[in-house]
Amino acid sequence: MSSSNIQNHQLDILSGPESRLKEFRRALNVFFEIIRGYRGLHFIGPCVTVFGSARFKSDHHYYKLSEELGYELALAGFTIMTGGGPGIMEAANKGAKRAEGKSVGCSIVLPREQNQNAYLDKWVEFKYFFVRKLMLAKYSYAFVAAPGGFGTLDELFEILTLIQTKKMRNYSVVLMGIEYWKPMLTFIQKMAHEKTIDQTDLDKIILSDNPKEIAQIIRTKGISEHGLVDRKPMRKFWFLFEK
Secondary structure: OOHHHHHHHHHHOOOOOOOHHHHHHHHHHHHHHHHHHHHHHOOOOOEEEEEOOOOOOOOOHHHHHHHHHHHHHHHOOOEEEEOOOOOHHHHHHHHHHHOOOOEEEEEEOOOOOOOOOOOOOEEEEEOOHHHHHHHHHHOEEEEEEOOOOHHHHHHHHHHHHHHHOOOOOOOEEEEOOHHHHHHHHHHHHHHHHOOOOOHHHHHOEEEOOOHHHHHHHHHHHHHHHHOHHHOOOOOOOHHHOOO
């Protein structure tokens, strides 16, 4: 799909009411993309999703920190799930690979093509951002937000909203790169002060710049609160072409 076609496709879904047939076809496209994501990611867990900017290079402090995070999480037994692109995503997947762990990417089709990074064992490509975010959330026991931009904020606050509204279990949500997040944390504290959120919502956020500590917190909470070690591997069925 060319860059112009991708851009038109993305704008098309937000263009208001259209013919019933076109809307029906679009709904089918979304449905089949969700099914493709479910089939592609069904056997990958347990995962930890790492969010963060695609713009950091390999010599940047946050890239190196995220690589160590991926390494420690993989040693703790988790599959590392990211958006599959460069920057923080690549770093976390690279760290997992260094620890001989598993890495998964949920990449997005963009007008300026974002290629998958070289450290993925498996990836699934999506056209719709909301389907991609569903997959990044569905298979994970915890979420780590490293420094990033609008996309990282979007992903982070969607997870916090799902936990706040009890649409998702109270999984660990970690902010890594505390100095970067300080202005946002000040604003969130103001929200709690003004009572637009509860203090308990703020208390759900874990702050740490120590990858080993983060991995231990996530593993401990996953076991104690979510029965992680008791989870049995999913069976594959030949008649569903899952062998």
